[in-house]
Amino acid sequence: MRIAHLSSECVPFAKTGGLGDVVGALPKALAARGHECAVWMPFHLPAAEWYRKHNLWPEQALAPFSVDVLGQRYQVGVLRGELPAGAVPVYFIAHDPFFHRGPIHAPNEQGFDDGLWRFTLFVRAALEAMRRLDDKPQVLHAHDWHAALAAMLCAWSGWRDRWFDDVAAMLTIHNLAYQGVYGGDSFPALGLPPESFGPGGVELHGDVNLLKGGIAAADLITTVSPTYAREITTPDGGAGLDAVLRGRGDRLLGILNGIDIEEWNPASDHHLPAHYTVDDLPGKALSRRALCAASGLDPDDPGLVVGAIGRLTGQKGFDVLLGAVPTLCSSGVRIVMLGSGDPALEAEMRHLDASLPGRFKAFLGYDESRAHLIEAGADAFIMPSRFEPCGLNQMYSLAYGTPPIVRRTGGLADTVIGFDGANPATANGFSFDDLTVPALVGAVRFAQQVFGTPVWARLVRNAMKADFSWGRSAIHYEDAYRRARELRGLAW
Ligand code: ADP
Ligand code: GLC
16 A cells, blocks of 8 residues: 655654654554555754764755745755665655754744644645655545644545545544644635635634644544543543544544564663663663663662653643652652653752752653663653553553553553552553552552562563564554545545
């Protein structure tokens, strides 16, 4: 099958979270199964920097052309590179005034959130480039709100544009919290037929809501875990779109993400001081020593070391974790945390770091290498997420023999089997339900009791033996592409 992935993020070129990991890995897994995949993304500044750092540059795929957005002509370049170690082509849409920014999802220099215009240009230019290259996919696979316009153009402009006749559109929701909401007056910029600004279209409460439009238009909608697929159809988990999603319930399904085992594998991870496998664990102990040394923790203290990594946003529940830190640290637990984001949470991390030396270490910022060392060197890994569409860090933890302690929600519920005192044969971590300091402390204390016993070794083994590779998920995506085409009345 020929699949075109459209996304704002793709590892190693641009990433703010798991979306980048997924779009960097899924196309490779599909290609390994014989499909022709391509990734389309904006030529963000970090992508240009990645090429410069590697002394490379993507080739020009097409002569520059211009795209008309609301009467204004934007000149775009189309560059072609490849996903490392995957031979999957990556097409970059270049337009510096829109994409040459450090933080890839930031407003423009005047502080104006120009996301709707940026991603309209991205999607329209990508579709135009596919035409010019005579490279029509069988499925346009749009990831998150940034690319959702592709599904809308496919569904609602098809009557006047025969190019879409044999193309199906799939939308994957990686995070329903980000919807791409802009004033209703920006609708004309999208280039959609006027009737698509309405309840069955891209409009919600008088605004343009790009994710909602994508949900309404896509032939099939997927999200990144089965539990999250159910949660988002409820008022509690629906972020205002639950009714829309219920309306499309027969076209909504959850496919669990995988992990890129070339990047996240303790047997070959070049970020670690030593490698290890499930049958040869000394390298994990060496990684623990290295992590302790880097974090100002006593490497000879046998007490539980808990790692945490993530974007500092309300989603991740780190406010509750930070509230529990003094209690946990007073009972012998040590915590190493890496993250960046919300300034209030960063300040709290700094404060705890200063007041609990040798017990709590805060690393502020984005640091890929340190993330790998934490996954390997910590004894356990905590994710107290308020909601979690899938979550990759708990899967990395499982692969690295670092039992995750998670709140039972979304993809965390689908990947972590909490130890309940009676299931050592299957458990691979710990779970709790209430997002409160006492519930979180209770779960960590329970892990602390189990730590060092033969049951812990069992959990580590169960964790490391689980298969979360992309190969498994790719099969489900294949079925989904087939179904998307069937729903549009197309053969595949
Ligand atoms: P989300 O996409 O919601 O951020 P995921 O768990 O799916 O959550 O993916 C997060 C990804 O981003 C993981 O690869 C994680 O290691 C990485 N990450 C998040 N914050 C940092 C950070 N501060 N430094 C390094 N990697 C980070
Ligand atoms: C989102 C979600 C995360 C998921 C990732 C990749 O950012 O927050 O749970 O793992 O996308 O799908």
